[in-house]
Amino acid sequence: MPEHHVVLAGAEERPLTAIADYRAAGGYAQLAKARQMEPQQVIQELLDSNLRGRGGAFFATGRKASFIPRDSAKPVYLTVNADESEPGTFKDREIMLRVPHRLIEGCLITAHAIHSKNVFIYIRGEYLAEFEILRAALDEARAADLFDGVTVVLHRGAGAYICGEETGLLESLEGKRGQPRSKPPFPAISGLYASPTLINNVETVATVPKVLELGAAEYAKIGPPDSTGTRVFSLSGNVARGGNYELVNGTTLRELIYDFGGGIPDGRELKAIIPGGSSTPILTASEVDTPLDYDALTKAGTMFGSGAIIAIDDRCCMVQLGLRVAQFYMHESCGKCTPCRVGTRWMVQILHALEDGSAKQGDLDLLLDVCDRILGKCLCPLGDAAAMPVASYVNRFRKEFQEHIDHGACPYGGASSLEHVFAPVDQHHHSPVAAEVPV
Amino acid sequence: MSLVTEIQEIAAQYPQSRSAIMPALHLAQKKYGWLPREAFEEVGEALGLTPAYCMSVASFYDMYHLEPVGTHIVEVCTNISCALVGAQATLEAFERELGIRPGETTADGEVTLRTVECYGGCGWGPVVAVDQRYHEPVKPEDVPRLVQDLRNA
Numbered sequence: 001m002p003e004h005h006v007v008l009a010g011a012e013e014r015p016l017t018a019i020a021d022y023r024a025a026g027g028y029a030q031l032a033k034a035r036q037m038e039p040q041q042v043i044q045e046l047l048d049s050n051l052r053g054r055g056g057a058f059f060a061t062g063r064k065a066s067f068i069p070r071d072s073a074k075p076v077y078l079t080v081n082a083d084e085s086e087p088g089t090f091k092d093r094e095i096m097l098r099v100p101h102r103l104i105e106g107c108l109i110t111a112h113a114i115h116s117k118n119v120f121i122y123i124r125g126e127y128l129a130e131f132e133i134l135r136a137a138l139d140e141a142r143a144a145d146l147f148d149g150v151t152v153v154l155h156r157g158a159g160a161y162i163c164g165e166e167t168g169l170l171e172s173l174e175g176k177r178g179q180p181r182s183k184p185p186f187p188a189i190s191g192l193y194a195s196p197t198l199i200n201n202v203e204t205v206a207t208v209p210k211v212l213e214l215g216a217a218e219y220a221k222i223g224p225p226d227s228t229g230t231r232v233f234s235l236s237g238n239v240a241r242g243g244n245y246e247l248v249n250g251t252t253l254r255e256l257i258y259d260f261g262g263g264i265p266d267g268r269e270l271k272a273i274i275p276g277g278s279s280t281p282i283l284t285a286s287e288v289d290t291p292l293d294y295d296a297l298t299k300a301g302t303m304f305g306s307g308a309i310i311a312i313d314d315r316c317c318m319v320q321l322g323l324r325v326a327q328f329y330m331h332e333s334c335g336k337c338t339p340c341r342v343g344t345r346w347m348v349q350i351l352h353a354l355e356d357g358s359a360k361q362g363d364l365d366l367l368l369d370v371c372d373r374i375l376g377k378c379l380c381p382l383g384d385a386a387a388m389p390v391a392s393y394v395n396r397f398r399k400e401f402q403e404h405i406d407h408g409a410c411p412y413g414g415a416s417s418l419e420h421v422f423a424p425v426d427q428h429h430h431s432p433v434a435a436e437v438p439v
Numbered sequence: 440m441s442l443v444t445e446i447q448e449i450a451a452q453y454p455q456s457r458s459a460i461m462p463a464l465h466l467a468q469k470k471y472g473w474l475p476r477e478a479f480e481e482v483g484e485a486l487g488l489t490p491a492y493c494m495s496v497a498s499f500y501d502m503y504h505l506e507p508v509g510t511h512i513v514e515v516c517t518n519i520s521c522a523l524v525g526a527q528a529t530l531e532a533f534e535r536e537l538g539i540r541p542g543e544t545t546a547d548g549e550v551t552l553r554t555v556e557c558y559g560g561c562g563w564g565p566v567v568a569v570d571q572r573y574h575e576p577v578k579p580e581d582v583p584r585l586v587q588d589l590r591n592a
């Protein structure tokens with residue numbers, strides 16, 4: 001099966017960054033069409049298409065839009081989540097680089113659907129090239145008089161994974177530390193500046209013009225019924241050809257890794273697969289025929305997540321993998337909820353002990369217990385994002401964890417691919433040497 | 440244009456001016472290279488916030504430097520996708536070439552080296568950002584050349 005371009009359509013030869021090129025490919029025609037439609041009709045199209053959010057939670061897009069009150073006395077905001085920071089995920093970046101105008105068209109159509117005059121695009125601060133391209137595209141669209149009274153503000157983040165969580169994002173956009181809010185109230189009722197706010201991922205919004213172009217019924221025919229359409233899958237790790245591949249949902253992991261990704265290089269064996277970004281539970285190599293769709297992945301005990309697939313070969317120690325994943329979430333914990341702030345740190349300590357051979361038998365159960373005490377006990381799922389994958393490594397590779405205890409050392413004997421990887425949590429944030437630099 | 444005026448122009452885009460604190464801190468950091476006390480005072484003055492509040496926001500985010508950094512910054516991603524394909528070897532090549540450890544700055548104040556979490560280039564790792572521009576992939580053998588270019592820049 002070849003790639004199936006919907007979101008990235010038309011950008012095969014060269015990126016559609018210039019508005020003239022995007023228009024030549026049929027761009028902005030759906031905006032004109034949508035503005036002739038009643039807002040409710042646009043939402044109905046989204047409902048009928050069965051499009052579900054590509055940010056991670058896979059929530060029905062039309063349904064979320066329909067939660068926005070139609071007669072709000074307060075302004076209604078549309079906020080696009082371009083914070084893309086879930087490890088393994090780099091698809092929104094590709095969309096912004098290749099089809100920035102499709103994202104803008106999607107913003108303007110969605111704004112029309114929810115009666116919004118104010119759009120914010122929150123882009124992670126590290127994406128400087130993407131920021132520049134999107135800013136140029138916005139300038140072109142503005143000059144072409146496409147905004148029709150809508151303002152679109154492009155807002156740069158500054159390095160914080162938690163600002164991808166929708167309420168952390170809103171706090172950050174309000175000029176505060178990006179610490180999540182308790183829900184309810186949900187953003188649809190009380191979001192940005194306590195006003196009704198719709199938050200959608202870049203890929204979701206960039207799909208909206210295509211749903212209108214194809215028509216909801218046609219769009220819904222692509223892929224399995226519970227996971228209609230395509231996704232831009234980010235493939236990375238131990239594969240010959242990492243990169244983004246836009247495929248019909250339901251394509252198997254095997255097709256993605258072997259047919260598109262060219263398989264596992266260096267004559268190594270596939271050992272494990274992370275199917276939806278680093279926060280999702282791991283699969284073993286024997287599960288490589290699992291289709292990439294919501295139901296199949298849920299049934300396999302994992303999640304669709306952000307559509308980021310990480311292939312892991314047989315050189316990787318699973319304790320080290322757990323440690324590195326836990327270190328990430330510890331670094332990114334915003335510190336607001338104790339189970340997450342303390343629990344991620346505790347996980348790192350236990351995993352360190354396991355790796356250096358000093359762990360005792362009870363530590364394995366303690367690790368699972370700590371995971372359990374984080375799960376579902378915080379305002380947002382960041383802690384879960386550490387607990388779920390790490391618990392899955394223990395459960396699926398228990399023998400390997402046990403060997404670390406039995407041998408009092410890592411069975412890889414210093415030859416694992418993740419040996420001694422230096423994580424940012426181990427770095428002095430306020431660097432001692434830099435302080436000596438003459439100013 | 441003064442920094443304060445520039446910030447106030449940006450603030451006009453937002454329903455509430457406090458929302459402009461992040462772009463304001465980015466601008467201030469561009470001016471000073473990092474965020475000294477004066478930066479927080481200017482941002483605070485432009486937006487009607489206290490310097491302490493501005494600092495409390497800045498300290499939440501990794502990209503704002505609360506201490507001086509080198510003229511150039513080299514950032515090596517060591518999250519899992521990059522680590523699986525050799526990020527540690529790339530990092531160590533930078534350590535050797537620059538003679539410093541991650542989190543440190545060369546004695547001449549030219550280059551700061553640090554490791555970072557996933558930069559969204561996982562499929563083309565190991566990913567290195569030099570002064571915010573991505574290089575994908577960077578293998579250990581590419582490092583001497585990159586450092587040379589940086590020193591000549």
Ligand SMILES: Cc1cc2nc3c(=O)[nH]c(=O)nc-3n(C[C@H](O)[C@H](O)[C@H](O)COP(=O)(O)O)c2cc1C
Pocket residue numbers: 052053054055056057058059061064081082083084085086161162163164165166167199200201202204205380381382385
């Ligand atoms: C810790 C955390 C990080 C997240 N990071 C992102 C992100 O970087 N980008 C994104 O679109 N959604 C992210 N999400 C999901 C958002 O909260 C939200 O569900 C999503 O942006 C909604 O858009 P959608 O309905 O189009 O998927 C994150 C969630 C959590 C809990």
Ligand code: FES
Pocket residue numbers: 087088089516517518519520521522556557558559560561562564566
């Ligand atoms: S893991 Fe290095 S860029 Fe994502």
